[in-house]
Amino acid sequence: MSSYEQNNVFARILRGELPCKKVYEDEFALAFHDINPLAPVHVLVIPKGEYVSNADFAAAAPPELIVGFWRAVAKIAKDLGLDSSGYRLVANHGAQSGQSVFHFHVHIFGGKMMPHDMTKLPGAAAKG
Ligand code: 5GP
8 A cells, every 4th residue: 555645635634724524533533524424424533643544553553542543433433322323333445445535544334224235335324
């Protein structure tokens, strides 16, 4: 995988150069609504650091950032009210996954029944 590109769209959101609909922020993570939601709840969580994908994040991030990031993901899902109904986490890595923004991010999908077939995306925003 190629190296981190400083002007990817999430780097620019992190630097405050582009707006986002913020859901949560702490020292480890920033979370905001996806611009093109694929479920009634579709939030993206990004770490505060320059990591291309999960492989890069797992290999290179300091342990406290990895722990803080994943704790933030769980807290955000809970704060969104998804704990009891359930939710899906997705992190795309590389071309065949369909990754389109090369700053590591986790998708939180919720608010509808997810298709069990992992080749399908969660689906349009209609309640399921
Ligand atoms: P990927 O395909 O890389 O896993 O996911 C990238 C996600 O970022 C897509 O779901 C896409 O809709 C979202 N996205 C792309 N550009 C922007 C943007 O400028 N703002 C927000 N909020 N989401 C974006």
